[in-house]
Amino acid sequence: xxxxxxxxxxCRASASDMLYESLKKEVQDNNLENEVQVxxxxxxxxxxxxxxxxxxxxxxxxxxxxxxxxxxxxxxxALKGRKVNRLLYVDPxxxxxxxxxxxxxxxxxxxxxALRNCGLINPENIEEYLAADGYEAMGKVLLEMTPxxxxxxxxxxxxxxxxxGGFPTGLKWQIASKNEADQKYVVCNADEGDPGAFMxxxxxxxxxxxxxxxxxxxxxxxxATKGLIYIRAEYPLAIQRLKIAIGQARxxxxxxxxxxxxxxxxxxxxxxxxxxxxxxxxxALIHSMEGERGEPTFKPPFPAQSGYLGKPTxxxxxxxxxxxxxIINKGAEWFxxxxxxxxxxxxVFALAGKINNVGLIEVPMGITLRxxxxxxxxxxxxxxxxxxxxxxxxxxxxxxxxxxxxxxxxDNLIAAGSMMGxxxxxxxxxxxxxxxVAKFYLEFTxxxxxxxxxxxxxxxxxxxxxxxxxxxxKATMEDLDKLKNLSNxxxxxxxxxxxxxxxxxxxxxxxxxxxxxxxxxxxxxxxxGVCKDLIRYEVIAENCVGCTACARNCPVNCISGxxxxxxxxDQVLCIxxxxxxxxxxxxAIAVI
Amino acid sequence: MTSVKLKLxxxxxxxxxxxxxxxxxxxxxxxxxxxxxxEIFGYLPAEVQEVVAQELNVPVAKVYGVVTFYSFFTMLxxxxxxxxxxxxxxxxxxxxxxxxxxxKRILKIPVGETTSDGKFSITCLRxxxxxGLAPVVMVGDKTYGRVTTDGVKDILKEYDTED
Ligand SMILES: Cc1cc2nc3c(=O)[nH]c(=O)nc-3n(C[C@H](O)[C@H](O)[C@H](O)COP(=O)(O)O)c2cc1C
Ligand code: SF4
Ligand code: SF4
Ligand code: SF4
Ligand code: FES
Numbered sequence: 116x117x118x119x120x121x122x123x124x125x126c127r128a129s130a131s132d133m134l135y136e137s138l139k140k141e142v143q144d145n146n147l148e149n150e151v152q153v154x155x156x157x158x159x160x161x162x163x164x165x166x167x168x169x170x171x172x173x174x175x176x177x178x179x180x181x182x183x184x185x186x187x188x189x190x191x192x193a194l195k196g197r198k199v200n201r202l203l204y205v206d207p208x209x210x211x212x213x214x215x216x217x218x219x220x221x222x223x224x225x226x227x228x229a230l231r232n233c234g235l236i237n238p239e240n241i242e243e244y245l246a247a248d249g250y251e252a253m254g255k256v257l258l259e260m261t262p263x264x265x266x267x268x269x270x271x272x273x274x275x276x277x278x279x280g281g282f283p284t285g286l287k288w289q290i291a292s293k294n295e296a297d298q299k300y301v302v303c304n305a306d307e308g309d310p311g312a313f314m315x316x317x318x319x320x321x322x323x324x325x326x327x328x329x330x331x332x333x334x335x336x337x338x339a340t341k342g343l344i345y346i347r348a349e350y351p352l353a354i355q356r357l358k359i360a361i362g363q364a365r366x367x368x369x370x371x372x373x374x375x376x377x378x379x380x381x382x383x384x385x386x387x388x389x390x391x392x393x394x395x396x397x398x399a400l401i402h403s404m405e406g407e408r409g410e411p412t413f414k415p416p417f418p419a420q421s422g423y424l425g426k427p428t429x430x431x432x433x434x435x436x437x438x439x440x441x442i443i444n445k446g447a448e449w450f451x452x453x454x455x456x457x458x459x460x461x462x463v464f465a466l467a468g469k470i471n472n473v474g475l476i477e478v479p480m481g482i483t484l485r486x487x488x489x490x491x492x493x494x495x496x497x498x499x500x501x502x503x504x505x506x507x508x509x510x511x512x513x514x515x516x517x518x519x520x521x522x523x524x525x526d527n528l529i530a531a532g533s534m535m536g537x538x539x540x541x542x543x544x545x546x547x548x549x550x551x552v553a554k555f556y557l558e559f560t561x562x563x564x565x566x567x568x569x570x571x572x573x574x575x576x577x578x579x580x581x582x583x584x585x586x587x588x589k590a591t592m593e594d595l596d597k598l599k600n601l602s603n604x605x606x607x608x609x610x611x612x613x614x615x616x617x618x619x620x621x622x623x624x625x626x627x628x629x630x631x632x633x634x635x636x637x638x639x640x641x642x643x644g645v646c647k648d649l650i651r652y653e654v655i656a657e658n659c660v661g662c663t664a665c666a667r668n669c670p671v672n673c674i675s676g677x678x679x680x681x682x683x684x685d686q687v688l689c690i691x692x693x694x695x696x697x698x699x700x701x702x703a704i705a706v707i
Numbered sequence: 708m709t710s711v712k713l714k715l716x717x718x719x720x721x722x723x724x725x726x727x728x729x730x731x732x733x734x735x736x737x738x739x740x741x742x743x744x745x746e747i748f749g750y751l752p753a754e755v756q757e758v759v760a761q762e763l764n765v766p767v768a769k770v771y772g773v774v775t776f777y778s779f780f781t782m783l784x785x786x787x788x789x790x791x792x793x794x795x796x797x798x799x800x801x802x803x804x805x806x807x808x809x810x811k812r813i814l815k816i817p818v819g820e821t822t823s824d825g826k827f828s829i830t831c832l833r834x835x836x837x838x839g840l841a842p843v844v845m846v847g848d849k850t851y852g853r854v855t856t857d858g859v860k861d862i863l864k865e866y867d868t869e870d
Contacts, residue, residue, distance in 0.1 A: 124836035128843070128850035162839030310833035311796030317836070348742060348779050349832065387742055389777030392833075406737035408776040467797030467838035474839060505796065541796045555799055559833075565776070668857045670809060690812070692805055694856045 116151045116193060117171040118142075121234065123158030123320055124313070124352055130182055131155075131166035137185035138168075142193070151193050157321015159234035160475040161221055164204065169216070169234070176216035177202040207471065207493060220490050221472050226453065228461050229277075229437035230477045233321030238356050241363035244324040250369050252443035253328045257377035262292060262336045269336075269439065271447035273459035278304055278395070278432030279510070279537045280612075281458075281525040284439075291337040291419040291429040299339035300428040301330050302418075303436060304400060305346040305353070308392035309508030310559060312539035314463040315433035317475050319346070319353035322437065323360035327370065327383060329436035332443065334381045337429050342383040345400050349390060357385060392509075392563035393613050397422075397430040399565070410565045411611035432537070434463055454480035458524035462535065468504075468542040469496045481522040484514060488542060499544040503627070507536030509556045509563075510616035512623025513549065532623045534616075548645035549628040550635055554582040556620040564613065571614030574605040578621060585632060586646040588639035595632055599625060644706035647691045651707050656681045658703035665695035665704060713754045719747050720758055727762035734765050737773055741780060750784045786821045786828035788866050793843040795834030802855075803842040807831065809859040810844075826866070 120126075120135045138153045159167045164178035168188065175198055177188070184202060191197045203212040204219060216222050227233075236243035244250070256265045270285025291299065303326055307315040319326065330342040346354055361383055364370040372380045386404045393399045394409035401423050403409035422428025438460060442450045451459045458480040464487070467473045471493035478487060484504060488494065495501050503513040512533035521527050525535050543552065557579040566572045581598050584590040602618030609615045625632060634640045641649040654665075654674075659681045666674040666682060673689050676682030682703075684695070696704045726743040730736035740759055741751065748755050751774050760767040774780045792798075792807045807829075811817060814827055821828035837843050840852025844862065851862055 125839050128835075128837040128840055128852055162837070165839060308833075310794070311798075311838065313834060313836035313838065349835075387739065388779075389738060389742070390779035390832075391777050403738065406735040406739075406773070408772055465797075465838065467841065468800045473797070473841070508796070539796065541800060543800055547800055552800075555796070562778075670812065670856065670860075690808070692809060692856045693802075697855060698857070 118151060118153045118188075118193070119156045119169040119171060119234065120153060121157075121159050121165055121167040122155035122238075123162070123165075123233075123317055125158065125162040126165035126167060127352070129166050133182040134166055134168070134180055134185060137182040138189065141185045141189035145189055145194060147189070147193060151189070154237045155239070156235060157233040157238050158317040158475055159216075160225075160230065160317075160477075161216075161219075161472065162474040163472045167234075168202075174215045174217070176204060176214065176219070178204045220493060221474065221476075224482065224486055224491055225477050226461050226479050227477050228441050228450075228453075229318060229325075229434050229463050230321070230475070231441065232325065233317060233475075236322065238321055238323055239359050241324060241360065241367060244322070248444060249324055249440075250328050252440035253331050253369070254375055256332050256443060257335055257375055257379055262338070265332065265443065266292060266336050268443060268447045272442045272450040273447075273454075273457075274435065274438055274442060274450065275458060275525060276432055277434035277438075277462065277537065279507070279535065281535060284431065284435055287419065287429060287431070288333065288336050290417075291339075291427055294420060294427040296427050298341070298424075298426050299337055300423045300426055301333045301337065301339045301342040302397075302400070302404075302423065302428055302430045303330055303342065303344040303433060304395065304397065304430055305344055305350075305433050306388050306395040306400060307347060307350075307433075307537065308395040308563075309537050309539045310392075311467060311541055312465040312508060312537055314465050314475065314538045316350050316353050318433050318437050318463075319350070320356055323353075323357045324364065325440055326357075326433055326436045327360055327364050329439035330383060331370065331374065331381045332439055333429060333431065333436070335379055337427075339427075339429070340380045340382070342381060343386050343404060343423065344383060345386045345388060345394075345404055347388045347390070354385065354387075361385070391565070392559070393565045393611070396611050396613060399611070400430065401428060408565070410567045411613070413610060434538070455522055455524040455527075457526055462523070462538060464538045464540040466492055466540050466542070469499065469544040469547070470494070470542040471496055478523075480524045483520050483522060485519040487523070487540070488519070492542065495542065495544050497544075499546065501542070502545050502547055503543045503549065505533075505541045505543065505552070505620070506539065507534035507616075507619070508539045509559050510534060510612070510619055511536045511539075512619045513543075513552070513627060515627050532626060533619070546643055546645070548586075548641050548643040549624040549631050550582060550585055550641075551643075551645050553620045553624045554579065554586055557582055557617070560613070560617040564617075568608075568610040568614065570605045570608040571610070571617065574601060574609075575614070575617050577601060578605070578618060582621070585635045586641070587648040588635060588646075590636050592633075592636055595625070595636060650691065651686060652684055652689060652691060652693070652695060653705055653707055654682050654684055655703050655705050658701050660701050660703070662699075662701065664698045664700065668694045668698045670694060713752050715748070715754050715758070722747050723755070723758055724762055727759070732763055734763050737763055737765065737770065738777075741770075741774065745780060750781045752782060783819070783828075784821060784825070785830075787826050788846050789828050789830065791830050791832045791835075791845040793833070793835050793837075793841070793845075794831045795838070795841075797834065797838035798842040801841040805856050806842050806844065806854050806859060809856045813860060813863060827863075
């Protein structure tokens with residue numbers, strides 16, 4: 116029997132490493148070492164209810180498991196074969212306990228290609244990857260196929276880049292293969308800058324070998340012998356697992372010289388990012404790897420012509436790579452049978468925000484937002500009303516009620532005013548102010564603009580100032596027009612993708628929630644009750660029972676009132692932190 | 708940068724020189740060397756940048772340009788208990804801003820600074836990959852999930868006695 120314990124970042128934050136130790140100890144104490152193996156895996160995706168423990172072979176799926184539950188799990192499940200019912204997932208719709216994750220709404224509509232091994236294998240043990248058909252595709256390509264044949268499979272599969280741009284991967288490889296040079300490079304973009312997304316990190320933490328395998332294939336196809344992985348220094352666990360994987364692959368002769376006796380040499384090195392969003396852009400990334408400031412440069416020349424150290428360089432995203440071995444193994448036809456006409460395969464999304472099932476999901480292209488939000492995501496938290504979902508991070512836009520039924524793919528999302536982006540999907544409810552959301556993204560852009568060109572450096576700052584005025588009720592209707600015009604200028608004149616897309620959150624919220632902008636401007640009112648300068652917290656006298664909960668929790672002690680008497684908030688001192696609203700159980704605090 | 712020169716520990720400087728050497732003193736390895744330097748010294752004051760510049764044979768201005776470009780590098784020492792508040796989108800929509808405000812209010816320092824006793828510092832980071840627990844706060848390596856405004860003082864209290 117195997118006990119799989121999630122070792123992803125989310126679950127580790129809730130003590131899954133202690134849980135692992137406790138389980139191991141219980142197994143030892145019961146002398147079960149030969150029968151039961153406790154294994155740390157990558158992310159299962161169901162982060163909302165972590166830490167997760169899955170039993171193999173019977174597939175029992177335990178949620179929210181704490182270290183103190185280890186004793187019971189081992190004594191009951193491992194020793195007596197009885198399920199621990201209180202740790203099973205309960206379907207929120209019919210309150211039934213579900214023991215096999217296959218039947219959970221969260222997993223039912225998912226198809227796992229890029230995430231196929233996440234949560235199933237121990238990422239720190241190459242033998243588990245090998246047992247899951249690992250390095251088989253690489254062997255096939257190196258020993259039985261010409262580079263042209265392998266590129267053709269990728270081309271025919273219809274795979275498009277998952278880093279945001281959606282450029283056909285096979286075509287990119289073909290271009291790079293045709294550029295003659297004494298040295299070429301293959302680069303894996305693991306910078307994952309979208310704030311609120313963790314797809315690539317989860318793949319690297321859960322299945323690092325798949326990326327290495329794909330990079331070797333990529334190298335063989337374009338004639339490169341060196342691979343570089345550019346990863347954020349903020350991802351220590353992913354870095355650690357990658358290092359282990361590289362070491363093991365070298366030991367097994369799967370990286371290095373004359374791989375599998377094919378005569379082909381390839382090795383991989385890690386390069387660290389240092390916290391700059393713009394370094395996800397490929398030209399900036401290359402400068403950063405060369406030890407420079409990560410400023411983008413004008414394309415052409417494209418990296419495929421002149422990239423790292425001036426040599427032809429092929430840059431692909433982590434998730435793009437994770438698809439490659441499966442495409443080679445199962446064929447282009449199989450892959451292209453999944454998805455829509457122009458977007459094949461699946462996409463991994465980090466589903467987060469005001470949704471019941473926060474987590475990492477992989478769904479076929481063409482699925483609707485409604486299915487993602489209500490079936491996989493389990494609907495909006497706290498029974499609130501759905502308002503919008505932001506895709507594409509700071510480069511994307513928001514989608515609303517009216518977009519719930521369009522099939523998700525690269526082209527449809529663009530037509531709807533957003534974009535696929537790298538896979539962040541943030542759900543917002545009626546309590547979110549869309550002007551404040553736009554301001555949030557602009558704040559990010561202003562911080563992350565590299566400053567090389569003025570439309571982006573100065574323009575975005577102005578956009579942010581304008582939005583700030585709106586949230587303070589100090590803007591005019593003309594300012595709204597100016598906001599829109601300036602947004603378009605920035606889009607048209609910025610040098611790189613960051614500036615060219617940074618006004619998108621403004622334009623799309625203006626397009627879909629213009630009333631909200633107007634309410635801030637003309638009525639000095641924030642309809643969602645978010646913008647501090649436009650709201651007040653007040654006690655509703657008829658509901659207040661004088662329980663004192665609010666007064667005890669107010670950080671600035673600005674609520675007065677005797678026990679069992681109506682309380683009162685001192686508006687001058689109130690810092691609008693919302694603690695009183697959270698604490699009042701009698702609906703007696705209102706945001707006005 | 709201040710005009711008062713900081714005296715670096717000779718053994719640390721030696722360590723840094725070893726690091727530079729392990730990267731063949733190549734200018735292209737600047738970022739890797741800076742990562743290591745920050746591990747050794749905890750931050751990258753001007754004096755450390757000067758050593759790096761010398762070892763890699765590049766102008767100090769270039770080192771400074773790179774240090775200031777990347778947010779991961781800091782020229783100010785962090786607190787003994789560095790507090791990082793996740794301000795990624797998932798945490799933002801679940802109230803990270805209010806949590807941040809509360810830390811700033813109690814500790815009386817803005818983002819990026821350290822309390823005068825050197826105990827706490829506040830920084831923001833973007834998505835630590837635990838969005839299911841949003842809003843997320845880290846103190847050193849310890850992660851706190853589903854933090855509320857009134858939970859902030861409880862987190863700080865945990866570090867009351869540890870001095
Ligand atoms: C501002 C900006 C940020 C980007 N960030 C990332 C990123 O974090 N990860 C990524 O894979 N691609 C990112 N990209 C896209 C890359 O430039 C590049 O298109 C991609 O890595 C190519 O790989 P793919 O074809 O496999 O998607 C970014 C682009 C821009 C303009
Ligand atoms: S658009 Fe912005 S990030 Fe891109 S080069 Fe110009 S200033 Fe730099
Ligand atoms: S919003 Fe915060 S500061 Fe204002 S009364 Fe409520 S608890 Fe006190
Ligand atoms: S918590 Fe609510 S009911 Fe209790 S005193 Fe405050 S306002 Fe009144
Ligand atoms: S946005 Fe805070 S953990 Fe992801």
